[in-house]
Amino acid sequence: MPVTPEQQAEIDALRANPRPTLRAVSDGMEAHLYTINPVLDHGFVRVIDYMGDDAAICQAARVSYGKGTKSVQNDEGLIRYLMRHWHSTPFEMCELKLHVKLPVFVARQWIRHRTANVNEYSARYSILDREFYIPSADQLAAQSSINNQGRGEALTGAEAERVLDILKSDAARCYDHYQDMISDDGQQGLARELARMNLPANIYTQWYWKVDLHNLLHFLRLRADAHAQYEIRVYADEICKLVADWVPFAYKAFEDYRMGGETLSAAALDCVRRMLKGEEVTQETSGMSAREWRELQEVLG
Amino acid sequence: MPVTPEQQAEIDALRANPRPTLRAVSDGMEAHLYTINPVLDHGFVRVIDYMGDDAAICQAARVSYGKGTKSVQNDEGLIRYLMRHWHSTPFEMCELKLHVKLPVFVARQWIRHRTANVNEYSARYSILDREFYIPSADQLAAQSSINNQGRGEALTGAEAERVLDILKSDAARCYDHYQDMISDDGQQGLARELARMNLPANIYTQWYWKVDLHNLLHFLRLRADAHAQYEIRVYADEICKLVADWVPFAYKAFEDYRMGGETLSAAALDCVRRMLKGEEVTQETSGMSAREWRELQEVLG
Amino acid sequence: MPVTPEQQAEIDALRANPRPTLRAVSDGMEAHLYTINPVLDHGFVRVIDYMGDDAAICQAARVSYGKGTKSVQNDEGLIRYLMRHWHSTPFEMCELKLHVKLPVFVARQWIRHRTANVNEYSARYSILDREFYIPSADQLAAQSSINNQGRGEALTGAEAERVLDILKSDAARCYDHYQDMISDDGQQGLARELARMNLPANIYTQWYWKVDLHNLLHFLRLRADAHAQYEIRVYADEICKLVADWVPFAYKAFEDYRMGGETLSAAALDCVRRMLKGEEVTQETSGMSAREWRELQEVLG
Amino acid sequence: MPVTPEQQAEIDALRANPRPTLRAVSDGMEAHLYTINPVLDHGFVRVIDYMGDDAAICQAARVSYGKGTKSVQNDEGLIRYLMRHWHSTPFEMCELKLHVKLPVFVARQWIRHRTANVNEYSARYSILDREFYIPSADQLAAQSSINNQGRGEALTGAEAERVLDILKSDAARCYDHYQDMISDDGQQGLARELARMNLPANIYTQWYWKVDLHNLLHFLRLRADAHAQYEIRVYADEICKLVADWVPFAYKAFEDYRMGGETLSAAALDCVRRMLKGEEVTQETSGMSAREWRELQEVLG
Incomplete structure (x- = not known):
């Protein structure tokens, strides 16, 4: 069980008293605030705070005095355009703060993403709990x-x-x-x-991790990928669900243009063009190595 | 006048409808949200969004499940300790998003602070307004x-x-x-x-600028300093007022330990120690250059 | 003319006396050191220093005690693998320092690449020269x-x-x-x-700009692209030539996998797969917007 | 013994053949290149590459066509001025690449310095050696x-x-x-x-670590400090010696203005001023907490 009754009480207290704010509010994210999303045998991800929503991305892209675009439909179109054309700064205008409990060997991979803020529970100062990751x-x-x-x-x-x-x-x-x-x-x-x-290295540690949406999506693209180690991928998968509820337009665009997309090399593009013209291309005539050719076959199904 | 009636209407619309949130709320900052704080003849600073408050600094420092420390008094003590001992990561857990209108030559200084997110109004895409900074x-x-x-x-x-x-x-x-x-x-x-x-370079531009509290305080230490150029210092001064209302404990500690503090070199410390023992120290016996000696005299009043 | 006789004399002096070093040396880059590569009417790019070569990328990727891989051929294969699979850290192990003279409006675009070190000639401290960019x-x-x-x-x-x-x-x-x-x-x-x-904004400024190879290639991908403004693209084009001589394997991989490559969205990939199976796909049946469909047509030639 | 005969042979091979270069050369650093500087029982630091020297700091500060200032003496004066007045960008123009072998729990502290490039030996891909830190x-x-x-x-x-x-x-x-x-x-x-x-966590890992001089000095100020954990401090101490040989003027200025300096708060400065005027200041009349007062007593000897 990843949380004690005392900790649950602290969480309940934080969720008990909504207060008025003039800031952008994402109802999808409010529902998640502070709650425990279990990962692995003792780990979790929980949202401590967030800044911005889909409209805030558009508002920043347009450097506007008011909200984003004139309509929600326009917001989605603009967000898809920004994602497709690799505009990164408007997505940096949203921010997420998480509390994560994770095994040390996962934390060591995670921390390599440098463009984030981190406060880790200090084993120099405090005593760690007796909790270890044991694979199922x-x-x-x-x-x-x-x-x-x-x-x-x-x-x-x-x-x-x-x-x-x-x-x-x-x-x-x-x-x-x-x-x-x-x-x-x-x-x-x-x-x-x-x-x-x-x-x-399978002992659990904890940290507060704060990151902007652009860098978070970069993290998710690498860590929710099939080639990522399972033990970090399950954290990325959990965060994906949270982001989908927080900024649904941005997350959908991310799925379409990043997670579901593929980058083809100059040689691979050349092969595809020739194949579409009806040419029978083989590895030998492709100009690609055996390994690259195999990777292309996988992409083309 | 830095804002048109249409822009004021957009601002009013944003301020009209508070919504409930479970996140940390800073009442001092809610009062400032979206409003125009004029700077120079056509410029301004306005708060678009913020994340966190004084308690959030402590909450992150302690990697806690609930709020910061047990009492507001403890929060202040912890924040002063963190500031005094140059702990930077807990302050990174608060974030501020501003909309700033400023002359281009000021923007060119400002952007040198790299640890921030920026969306600038694009003169490649749009037409700039006829507004220029003319010194008083x-x-x-x-x-x-x-x-x-x-x-x-x-x-x-x-x-x-x-x-x-x-x-x-x-x-x-x-x-x-x-x-x-x-x-x-x-x-x-x-x-x-x-x-x-x-x-x-005195034409006005605009941008959204988002930065964490640690890096913001670093910016303010350099730009609200007496040696900073007047035209950027007035922006820093205005932001100081906003920060003082947002995270009063952190701002007070910043004033005491950063803005009001001074770093003494090894040689300067040696002089002070000798002077406190009653020795008559002169530039010649100080081991310091004339310039450094003069700087020390200024620090010691 | 972008350089005075006095400046040329300084350059000649720096090129006159090779000294022995044990560090990795790139002969292709030594030939460029300090020389002026003119850009636009008064601008230039010149190499002040560099760190590393193709072998250094491999050496870092393998955290090795000696050189990169056992053979030059293996070096190329490893570099292509690293580039294809988006490994960024080995490329960060090479570094380039440039002296660039450029119009202010180009400098304002350039500086948005934050992961670099910059020292700009200060118009607060010094007097700028009478040199302006006038388009041909x-x-x-x-x-x-x-x-x-x-x-x-x-x-x-x-x-x-x-x-x-x-x-x-x-x-x-x-x-x-x-x-x-x-x-x-x-x-x-x-x-x-x-x-x-x-x-x-067409007055020329100057700066020293230092960047690692990974971030430099990212800069080049965006700024040597056909959609970049001509006035910054010519700088990127000039730098491309320098990089090609400095780290030829890395640059070739960059051309194949980045500059010459394209990222296809999930929907675009789906269309390509259907077309390769012989289906006649139109914009209506593609599931893509008119604009995205047009962009795909361009990619597929 | 931290290095095998095979590894020593690789190091010897790298040191055997100096090659000519036109770049800035630091003789003090050439002597260290590739050699093993043992730290703890199995760890080490060794220099893989460097960029720049003292003159390069001045050259960048002046955005010059040739070398730094007109004389070596002027170089030292300028460097001390830059350090004293917290100019960071000229120091960023030097770069150091190290190969470090260190216990994992030290690596976990070290990696928190984000402004650096890192390639770590991968225990996902390779098998770690049987080497553990055991304190003396x-x-x-x-x-x-x-x-x-x-x-x-x-x-x-x-x-x-x-x-x-x-x-x-x-x-x-x-x-x-x-x-x-x-x-x-x-x-x-x-x-x-x-x-x-x-x-x-006491098993040894290895990495290539590359950092600019400004950020390296910041690392050294925190990690060569008496409050740093001994096991990381010995690495910082070893790096200090290397830096002193590489950029002697910059290192001396760092010792005088950073390592040997102290920052006094506004309240502490007020006490010092009053004491210098002859007033008998006690903790009660100091306006400082007992802890701050004790810290000030230590600073004032």
Whole structure:
């Protein structure tokens, strides 16, 4: 269970008292504020705050005194145009602040997106909770035999059991020892900033993460992608749902032009043009490497 | 007058209908939303949106499930501690979005602060208004004789008149010609993206500017400083007032530890320590250059 | 002429004395160091320094102790893979420092690329030279009738003459007045930081601009594009030639996968797949707007 | 021993063949290129590349065609002026690329400095080495009793032995299990991207880290500070030595104005002024909190 009764009470308190504001309000996002969206076995994503909505994107694009365009329909058209033509600054005018709980090895990937603000729970200052990510059976995957950076089928039988047992017992032992070392009961107690080094990378950490919509969509394009590691992809998937409710026009445009789109190289475009003219193009006549040719076949279905 | 009746009507419309939100609300900032704060002869600053308040700084610093600290008093203490010890990330968790109208030569200084989001009114796409900054009499200053990068006393008499006349007539003529060139009345009309090159740097432009509180305070420290050029300082001064109403604890700490503070070099500290022990320190015995010594004298009153 | 004899002497002095280094050296770039590459009527681009070469991209991608991969051929293959799959960090490991002279209205577009370091010649501190961009006859273009943000055919006849005359005489007059105002001959002299406001946007400025290769390629993709304004595109074109000599493998991959490539939306991909299966797809059956359909037709030739 | 014979051979090969360059060369830095500077028990810092030198800072500040100022003496004066008055952009014109080997928990602090380029050795793609940081006896410190975020005296006797034993045996066991899980000997073998989660935070990782001089000095000011955790401070200390040899004027100015300097608040300045006039100021009459007063006493010696 990712949240204690005390924490739930804090959340309920924050949701209890709506206050009036003159700012842009997204009803779709208000419904999500502060609530826990569980991810993995102990993680979550929750919205702490947001700035702007679909109309705010248009308002900024037009540097206007009032709202965005004259009509909601025009807003959608303008947003689709901006997305299609890679205009990034109007999307930067919306901002999202999340509270995320996630395993350390996921946090290490996540933090590589530099254009965001982060406050992480400090294991130098505080004591971490005893919570570790243990993969579910279907995600306990073998190394991919074709891709160094991927996974194959799920492990089964004795091997799966052995792995699960290792992950659980090592995490438990390391945490027991962490507690032993920092304890000041009958001893001095090791400094927290040192003791944390004994904790494995599947321990959970937490942070506040704040990012503008343009950079968030870039993050989602990379991390909600099929090639992203499963453990970060599930966070991206969850955030996608929140964004779809927050700025529905922008999210739809993102799906159409980014997530569902593909970039074709000059050589790939040339092949497509020749094929559309009726030419029978093969890898040999394509001017592309075997690998690029295979990738193009996948794109063209 | 910096705003037309139509624009005022748009502003009034935005201020007419408060809506309920669960987000952090700063009453001090709600009072400012959308209103025009005039700066210089045709410029302004107005708040389009904000995220967070003083409590949100503490909430992020503590990566908490609920509000900031247990009491408002604790919030202030924590904020002062964070500011004093140069913790920047909790202040990054608040965000401000402004609509600013400003002369181009001011915009060129302003944009050098890179950690912000900007949407500028496009003179490639649209036609600029006929509005130019003309300094008031007391700001029509002579070149400083001691500082290449500063001003001295205000010009007076015939020289002042001549300068004002030049600034006004050149701006007017350049704008007339700008209109003539883009006109398609009886001619093709020059492309807007070219015609704009005829406009002088005191023409007004507009942009939406969005920045987090940490970077905003850094901007204000440099631009509300006595050494900043007057024409950007008046914008910074106006924004200072808005920030003071938005996050009063953070702004007070900023005044005490940043705006009102001074950084002393190792040599300067050494001098102060010796002086406090009763030693008579002179520039010769200070180990500092004449210029640094003079700067220290100013700091020490 | 973009460079004085004194400046040329400074350049010659810098090119006169090669010194030994253990760092990665790109012979293609050494040939360009410090030399003037003219752009527009008074502008230029010149290389002040660079860091890294093609091998350095691979070396960083592999976090290696020695050089990049085992062979030059492998280097090229790895670089193409990294470019194709949007790996950005290895390209960030190369850096370029340029000295650029450019009209102010071009500088204002350029500076919107925030991920770069800039030192601009200060008109607050120094006096600007009397140099203005005046378009050549073939670039004195009319406003586009189909695109607010574009140009049509070149102006001709009396209109062209009138426009040229305006641009030249307004620039000359504004500069004369700039000099008059700052002169301290028989008067106090207006502060430089104020006098500069009288100068039009086609005056030339200069800066040092330093950027990593990943962000440089992003800049080039947008600014060497056919939709970019001509006056910034010629700078991008010139830089492209320098990059091609500096990191030839990376530049070739950039041409194939970025400049020559196109991103197709989900709907466009669907159309292409249907067309390849022999279906006759029209705009009506494409699920795309008229504008998007037209854009797709252009891509597919 | 932080480097294998093969790695040493790669380093020797890189140092064997100096090549001519026209770029700015820092002899002090050439001597360091590629060599290993050991840090902690298995870590190191080594310089892979650099751009610029002291003169390059001045050259950029003056946007000049040739070298920096007319004389080396003027270079030093200008650099000290720029540092004293917080001019950051000229320092951004120098760049440093390091190869660093460091424990993961140190890497997690380090990466929070966002304005840098990073390529980290991927444990998703590759297999990590069996190398863990184990503190030396004098750094096996107890938790500070006055500062949650600090350490006290070194542990002694049985407690120290127990802690060392835990750290060593847990690291060894976790690594053994990591190897067991990824082995494909008689089993499928767990995906690397999953197996890595079993490794504790004192395992060593490696990265290429590239940063400009301004941001590097900011990093050093925070991480070479007495309040930084020892395990990152030793890296900062080592980098300080490299920078001192690379850009000696800039480093000296950094020591005088940043590392050896202190920022006094408005209230602290007021106290100092009153004390210099002979007034007996106490905490009660200082207008400062007890903590701030104590901090001021420390600064004033």
